[in-house]
Amino acid sequence: MHPSLEQLENARSLALGDGRYYSTIVPGVMPIIGVQAPDTTSIEVRRWGADFLAETFASPTWAPEEKARLALTVLETLKLYLDTVQDRGVIKSAIQAAASIYPLVYRHIVSDRNDSHHWQLMLAIKSNILRQMDSAPSGVRICCVKFVQQVVLVQTPSVVDPRRSDPNDISLNLVPRDHPLMPYTSLEAEGQGLLDRLLGIIHGDHSDALLVTAVLNSLGTLIQRRPAVANKILTSVFNFNPLKLANAPMTSKNKVMMKSIERTTRSLLVNVIKRNPENPNNGRIHQFLETMHQRGRAALDETNRKRPAPVEPTDGLDPSKRMRLAAQPPGAGPSAAPAGPPPVAPLPPGPVSYRQLYTLNAEGNKAAFDVQMFQDPEQLLRILVPVLQSIDEVKLGHAINAVRSRYLALSKAAPNAAPAPATAPDDEDEYEPDFEPEDAEQVVNRLDGLSSTDNFPIPAAPLAPYKLPEVPPLTQQEVQVYGNLAVRQAFEMLAVAEEKEKSKTSKGGFNRLAASDFGRDAWITILSRLATRASAGLDDPDEGIKDEFVQEHAKGSLAISETVREGLLEYVMKDWKKRLDIAISWLNEEWYNDTVMAESARMAAKANNVNGNASRVVTHAPKSNYQTWALRLLDRIIVIVEYTDKILLRLLSEMPALDHEILRRIKKMAEDPERIDLACMVLQYLYMFRPPVRDLVVEVLTELWRENDRAKPSAAKWLNRWNPAVLQEEANGTAGNGGEVKMENGVGKESANGAFGVKAAL
CATH class of the missing domain: 1.20.58 (Methane Monooxygenase Hydroxylase; Chain G, domain 1)
Known part of the structure; x- marks a missing residue:
């Protein structure tokens, strides 16, 4: 080992033992491994330096402040390694060190806005690493993935939780919007782009x-x-x-x-x-x-488990087909014959028990096995099922024939006696049955010769008819629970149903067949009709129902209908923009059912008047489910609708009936300044394309102009075209009286439209 490398290894071991020495060892080794090192420095020293820097800045054993300070001093060294050194080991370690240093330099530049030198060095290192991410060898690309992960972590906003704030979490939240060196939007866009590059690798x-x-x-x-x-x-x-x-x-x-x-x-x-x-x-x-x-x-x-192709036999005969073809294998003489059934032990003299009848082996060791030792039936099943599956069919057939032969011999010797228990008395007649087992053909011939009464004795008395016990009636609570369970399962099936294209020949309208394609639309039709038509007429006050049982069942049906309606409302609100067609279909079913029930009540009242039954005249209108649930749906949507959601136009334009209460929700929405234009756009659309509700639109627009100061310019624009008298009265100072008269007329028109707004929609 080179002496300099030996000294460097000693310093490295010292730092690994105590992290406090990193702050003194790193400045000491930088003249040897850094940019100040001579050009003749061996590749082993540079490789050691890159490994040491990667290990140093990844170590958690020394203070983060010292680590951030020294990170600025090694940027030039890392840039030198990545630009000039071609050794793969040096490049990998340099990229790993850069991945650990990048968050430290990032936080330093956030606090020091004027340090452009170190930030430019870090950007040069980042650009070099990102260039190598697509073309470098596999090991280098893996290190680049680690660096990109750190960049995405740093340049992505984190969730700020004051209760669990982490001072060491470096994210995009630290960057001010006006930072001169680190534009917030550029960093965020780069982080999202690098994340897309990572996800593109796995695809x-x-x-x-x-x-x-x-x-x-x-x-x-x-x-x-x-x-x-x-x-x-x-x-x-x-x-x-x-x-x-x-x-x-x-x-x-x-x-x-x-x-x-x-x-x-x-x-x-x-x-x-x-x-x-x-x-x-x-x-x-x-x-x-x-x-x-x-x-x-x-x-x-x-x-792995695919069987290979079968090997053709060399003799032209498959061994598995020899029995079927009745062919002899080569080399076998004509004297070769199939092996017969194994010998069966003869029955003992005297009375024979059922155990002796079915025991075929001479030792009888299996008959002495006590099955009562198995306390758990499941354990016995786990043993019996594999045993039964492993039984040879040929041997089982021989055993069945042997038992049949024994039984026939015993029946012939004692026609009126059945097999006696093991404790039979000894003074009965002894018999010597034929213990020679018969083959299958002989047993079948003998059984065919017996009469049906010999094999299966018919009892003298006829059997009494068996009747299943009646199911106890369900309580009201059980009916409610099972009904809610059925509704919940129906919505679960709706959630997983796939969208199917409607058949071109299918009939539309209220008389169309439900569940014709088993898709999402079919389930929506079923659920909406279950909510509207299943309980129709059960809550009429003129029915005169006195039976408590019928009344309880009526209440249960109504509760299930309300459960279905609640489920439809929640299902629509989970994604109301994409499921707006479901809401429209449901509201149309509700309106149709209310209209039919109102017509039925009117005809019943007319019939009662004709028959002179004045006491049974209907005095209460049927309950308007359409009005109730249309308002609930609008109240939920108005809260979350945005000023760009023009899809609200479709909902209001395709609702079957509109009245003053529904259009008042539009006025409520206009209290938000951002949604005034959307509210006026909805009213304009209804005025232009739904002429029956023009008077209601003008009334609501007048109320909006009088009550909402911010909406006055937009409302006055359309009032000047549709009802300029309101603006003229306001200008003349007579808006108060005119407004009261207008409101009275508006109420009169609303009541004239009926409980469901049918006339206004027609």
Whole structure:
């Protein structure tokens, strides 16, 4: 070993023993390994220097302040290593040292805005490393992945939690917006771009499994420490195929690489679940892991467990087909015959028990086995099932024939006697049955000769009919629980149903067939009609129902209908922009059902008047479910709608009925200054394309102009075209009386539209 290397190793060992010596050893070795070193410095010394710097700045045993101060002094050395040295070991260690130094220099530049020299050195090192990330050898690219991980960590905003603030967490939150050397937007964009480069590696070529596994290992830290990009990373991993090499020729090398990538992916996702058990993506993670396991097993079954092609026999006869073809193998003489059944022990003289009848071996050692020693029936099943599966069918057939022969011989000797128990008296007639077993053909012929009454005695008395016990009636609580369970399962099936293209020949409208294609639309139709039509008429006050049982069932049906409506509302609000068609279909079903029920009530009232039953005239209108749930849906949407969400126009334009209460929600939305233009746009659209509600639109627009000062310019623009009298009255000072008259007329028009706003929509 070179003397200088021996001295350097001694200094390195001293620093490893006590981290406090790093602050004195690093300045001492820099003239030997740094830019001040002579050009004749051997490659071994430079390799030692790069390894020492990577080990030094990755060590947690010395103070971060000293580490940040000395990091500025080694930037030129690292730049020299990366620009001039061609040794792969030096480059790898230099990149690892740069990965540890980058956060330190980053925090220093945040606090010192005028230190452009060191920041330019760091940017030059970063550019050199990023250039080598795509073209360098595999080992160097893995080190580049580590550096890119640190850059993404530093240049990505973190979640600020005052209760658990980490002073050592260096992120984009430390950079002020007006920093002269570090533009906030540029750093953020670069961090997102480098993250995309990392994710692009796992979706690219998998011929370098070490690089892919290195990227997967780096993503775990990003998911844990940067929740802002966690969903983006998990989405990319869900679209990642760790078994891409299964499509390539399945060599031993490809098998090892595929297994390595699969296990690394599984370890990444399992650790995500362990760190955050309440993560909403855990369900997708479990599904992805199960799918990956099944695909991996299928790939291995196809490659490792595939049976080779059968070898053709040389003699022209397959040994497994010799019995079927009745052919003799070569070399076998005509005297060769199949082996017969094994000899069966004869029955003892005297009465025979069932155990002796079914015992075929002479020793009878298995008959003495006591099965009562198995206390657990499951344990006995685990033993019996493999034993039964391993029984030879030929031997089983011989044993059955032997037992049949014994039974026939005993029946012939004593026709009126059955096999006696083992404790039969000794004074009964002894008999000597024929213990010679018969073959299968003889046994079948003998059984055919017997009458049906000899084989299966018919009892003298007929059997009584068997009737299953009646199921006890469900209680109201059980009906409610099972109903809610059915509704929840229906929504679970709706969540996983795939979108299917509607048939061109399918009929639309309210009379269309539900569940014709078993897709999402079919389930929406079923659920909406279950909510609207299943309980129609059960809550009418004129039914005169007195039976308590019927009333309880009516209440249960209504409760289930409300449960379905609540489920539909929550399902729509989870992604209301994409599921707006579901909301419109549901509201149309509600409006149609309310209209039909109102017409039925009107016809029933008319019939009662004609028949003279004035006492049974309906005095209460049916409950308007459409009005109730349309307002609830709008109240939920108005809170979260943004001024750019013009899709709200579609909802209001396709709702079957509009009234003053619904349009008042638009006026409520205009209280937000950012959404005034959207509210006026909605009212303008309704005025232009829904003429029946023009009067309501003008009333709401007038109220908006009078009550909201910020909305006056936008509202006055359309009032000047549609109802200039309001502006003229305001200018003449008579807006108060006119407003009161207008409101009275508005209320009159609203009541004229009916409970459901049917006339306004028609």
